[in-house]
Amino acid sequence: MRLSDSGRHIIIYIKTMPDTQTPVIELRSLKKRFGIGDAEHYALDGVDLRIERGEFVAVMGPSGCGKTTLLNIIGLLDRSTDGDYKLDGIEVSTISAHRQARIRSHQIGFIFQSFNLISRLNVIENVALPLTYKGITRTKRLIAASKILRTFHLEEREYYMPHQLSGGQTQRVAIARALVNEPSIILADEPTGNLDSRSSHVIMEELSDLHRRGNTIIMVTHNPRLTSYASRVITMLDGRIDSDTNTLIDEIKAPISEAAAPAHSPKKHKKTKGHHSKSRYRIHIGRRKK
Amino acid sequence: MRSLMINHIQNARQSLRSNRLRSYLTMLGVTIGVASVTVILSLSGGASQVVSSQVDALGGNIAVIRPEAAQKNTVPNLTQITSQRDFSASTLTEHDLKLIKAIQHVDQAAPLMVLGGAIKGEKLAPANSTIVATTPELATISKLVVADGQFLSDDINQNTVVIGDQLSINVFGTDRSLGRALTIRGQPFTIVGILKRLNNPINYNAVDFDNSVIINYESGKQLGQITPQIQQIDVRSDSVNNLGQAIIDINKVLSTSHNGENDFTVLSGSQIAQPTSQLFFAMAGVTTAIAAISLLVGGIGIMNIMLVSVAERTREIGIRKALGANNQDIMSQFMIESMAIGLGGGITGYLVGYLISYGICSFLPFEPVITWQIAATAAFISVVMGTVFGIYPALRAAHKDPIESLREYS
Numbered sequence: 071m072r073l074s075d076s077g078r079h080i081i082i083y084i085k086t087m088p089d090t091q092t093p094v095i096e097l098r099s100l101k102k103r104f105g106i107g108d109a110e111h112y113a114l115d116g117v118d119l120r121i122e123r124g125e126f127v128a129v130m131g132p133s134g135c136g137k138t139t140l141l142n143i144i145g146l147l148d149r150s151t152d153g154d155y156k157l158d159g160i161e162v163s164t165i166s167a168h169r170q171a172r173i174r175s176h177q178i179g180f181i182f183q184s185f186n187l188i189s190r191l192n193v194i195e196n197v198a199l200p201l202t203y204k205g206i207t208r209t210k211r212l213i214a215a216s217k218i219l220r221t222f223h224l225e226e227r228e229y230y231m232p233h234q235l236s237g238g239q240t241q242r243v244a245i246a247r248a249l250v251n252e253p254s255i256i257l258a259d260e261p262t263g264n265l266d267s268r269s270s271h272v273i274m275e276e277l278s279d280l281h282r283r284g285n286t287i288i289m290v291t292h293n294p295r296l297t298s299y300a301s302r303v304i305t306m307l308d309g310r311i312d313s314d315t316n317t318l319i320d321e322i323k324a325p326i327s328e329a330a331a332p333a334h335s336p337k338k339h340k341k342t343k344g345h346h347s348k349s350r351y352r353i354h355i356g357r358r359k360k
Numbered sequence: 361m362r363s364l365m366i367n368h369i370q371n372a373r374q375s376l377r378s379n380r381l382r383s384y385l386t387m388l389g390v391t392i393g394v395a396s397v398t399v400i401l402s403l404s405g406g407a408s409q410v411v412s413s414q415v416d417a418l419g420g421n422i423a424v425i426r427p428e429a430a431q432k433n434t435v436p437n438l439t440q441i442t443s444q445r446d447f448s449a450s451t452l453t454e455h456d457l458k459l460i461k462a463i464q465h466v467d468q469a470a471p472l473m474v475l476g477g478a479i480k481g482e483k484l485a486p487a488n489s490t491i492v493a494t495t496p497e498l499a500t501i502s503k504l505v506v507a508d509g510q511f512l513s514d515d516i517n518q519n520t521v522v523i524g525d526q527l528s529i530n531v532f533g534t535d536r537s538l539g540r541a542l543t544i545r546g547q548p549f550t551i552v553g554i555l556k557r558l559n560n561p562i563n564y565n566a567v568d569f570d571n572s573v574i575i576n577y578e579s580g581k582q583l584g585q586i587t588p589q590i591q592q593i594d595v596r597s598d599s600v601n602n603l604g605q606a607i608i609d610i611n612k613v614l615s616t617s618h619n620g621e622n623d624f625t626v627l628s629g630s631q632i633a634q635p636t637s638q639l640f641f642a643m644a645g646v647t648t649a650i651a652a653i654s655l656l657v658g659g660i661g662i663m664n665i666m667l668v669s670v671a672e673r674t675r676e677i678g679i680r681k682a683l684g685a686n687n688q689d690i691m692s693q694f695m696i697e698s699m700a701i702g703l704g705g706g707i708t709g710y711l712v713g714y715l716i717s718y719g720i721c722s723f724l725p726f727e728p729v730i731t732w733q734i735a736a737t738a739a740f741i742s743v744v745m746g747t748v749f750g751i752y753p754a755l756r757a758a759h760k761d762p763i764e765s766l767r768e769y770s
């Protein structure tokens with residue numbers, strides 16, 4: 071109950087800001103069931119979540135807790151079994167398939183956990199692919215793709231086939247592809263899973279930059295250090311939201327103390343101690359006071 | 361969304377290229393089908409051109425009357441190659457002939473009765489030889505010229521025969537067989553004339569005169585031993601301008617004599633110019649069958665390969681959908697691919713068809729025709745093939761669930 075209270079609290083706050091009247095993403099007791107009968111299993115078991123425009127949300131949690139499933143549903147790739155999902159204030163189940171494809175094309179950038187490059191297309195064609203469905207001409211597509219590949223230091227790999235890339239390069243190509251159509255919502259499923267810390271930071275800087283420019287980012291990660299880039303951290307457990315830094319702030323209404331961090335998450339303990347955490351909350355509080 | 365279309369085309373080309381052999385094999389079915397269609401059309405066009413030029417050469421005052429039954433029988437029928445056409449019951453009678461001859465503008469009329477049976481000189485004549493029973497007028501109407509001797513006439517013996525040049529060579533070993541004896545259906549005949557070579561197996565009389573014996577109508581009646589079956593009456597009007605009136609009168613007179621029964625047709629000009637040769641029908645029959653079968657098989661091949669292609673690319677479909685492709689985008693991607701297979705096969709088929717046609721025509725007295733209609737037909741067939749047989753696989757691709765597709769491993 072407290073969660074939804076705090077939610078309302080934020081809403082009132084944010085309504086004073088012109089750009090963010092409705093939350094971009096609003097989930098209410100969202101459930102996703104896999105299998106039937108004895109094999110029945112809830113990958114999402116009642117998720118309540120409200121994400122405002124311009125948030126950078128890091129999602130953490132043990133393997134199999136439903137993070138990918140959640141991103142798939144948010145990204146309109148999958149449908150929930152139960153519960154509500156409002157995207158920009160519109161109930162998703164009422165949006166036609168055609169319109170959903172359009173939203174995916176124009177608003178959402180998806181970075182898959184398993185990259186999902188098309189194996190028979192080369193790097194630049196893969197990166198240019200999302201622009202195809204926006205109706206952009208081939209030359210313009212290739213120019214845009216080339217430009218974004220340069221940001222990820224892949225300009226020399228443009229004509230490589232996906233199988234000729236290293237894991238990290240593949241990942242960067244996948245990220246470049248997700249960002250090429252300048253989506254306002256970026257869904258990243260472990261975008262830095264295969265990268266060394268330097269490359270990770272290149273990616274994270276890029277995401278931070280997008281965040282600064284007002285885009286919404288939801289990123290799944292297993293690396294607690296990367297959560298410092300986020301404005302909000304959510305932990306999931308067994309298909310539910312286990313903790314949410316937004317809630318913590320509402321609980322404490324003051325600079326966070328270590329005691330507020332969930333006791334059963336040792337990683338998190340460590341992280342809150344880190345110097346990044348301070349800046350995270352500073353940013354967040356600053357936003358609220360705007 | 362022009363650029364999207366272009367993209368789909370580029371994409372289809374790329375995907376067909378990456379499976380080159382498979383694409384070519386799939387095209388083969390369409391190629392054979394379209395080639396057969398092209399052969400049929402170009403040859404039949406060529407044949408009717410020959411016939412119509414003959415009709416023109418005849419002076420434009422010729423009309424042909426055929427029983428309706430005979431018209432129906434012009435459907436290609438392979439069984440008719442060997443057994444000569446015995447029209448079960450012709451609706452044209454000798455009485456009709458008399459009535460036609462009496463019409464004002466009709467100058468001449470000749471009945472044509474084609475009989476089956478053995479022709480024997482020194483040797484037995486080949487099976488494609490024809491026995492034609494007619495009246496002397498045929499020579500004038502159809503401009504038959506004798507090289508040696510004379511044509512049939514009413515005042516010489518009934519059992520006389522005019523022989524085609526080639527048939528003479530076939531049964532006597534020479535084209536100088538004037539005066540020699542011949543048996544037709546066991547009856548003895550004497551050769552009174554040898555036709556000048558026509559080299560014209562396809563004509564409006566549907567008789568290859570080079571390979572025929574022409575006997576008197578009365579003799580033919582005796583040989584036939586049943587009520588005479590007139591397959592055709594050739595009519596010549598007294599002038600080109602009066603042909604129209606003559607045809608109107610013929611229709612009127614025959615209609616009355618047949619008690620209003622519309623069981624005959626009067627054809628003139630280009631209407632006659634429909635190929636009726638047995639040779640042609642044999643060819644057309646075989647090629648139509650090949651065309652139909654290979655188009656069907658080719659179509660199933662397209663569908664099969666497209667289903668494989670969709671299955672192989674399930675994951676790609678998932679990715680594309682995730683990146684913003686809608687159902688129509690996926691649909692057109694696969695439709696264009698199947699249409700490209702159809703069209704590719706069609707273009708090759710069209711070219712191969714003409715190669716075959718020219719090959720065949722080196723043995724025939726005419727050239728295949730090249731018209732835009734044939735090209736359009738070939739294009740139409742190939743696009744329709746690609747569309748009809750590609751639509752189901754494309755629909756399957758379009759309706760794949762994105763997340764299910766992404767889970768697929770490939």
Ligand SMILES: Nc1ncnc2c1ncn2[C@@H]1O[C@H](COP(=O)(O)OP(=O)(O)OP(=O)(O)O)[C@@H](O)[C@H]1O
Nearest residue numbers: 104105112113132133134135136137138139140183
């Ligand atoms: N198609 C499916 N059929 C059945 N169960 C599924 C299916 N997809 C996911 N699950 C189950 O749902 C649960 C959540 O899966 P999900 O992929 O969301 O986990 P995750 O949090 O992303 O894990 P990881 O960190 O390892 O990527 C898992 O227990 C998984 O077995």
Ligand SMILES: [Mg+2]
Nearest residue numbers: 137138183259
């Ligand atoms: Mg996952």
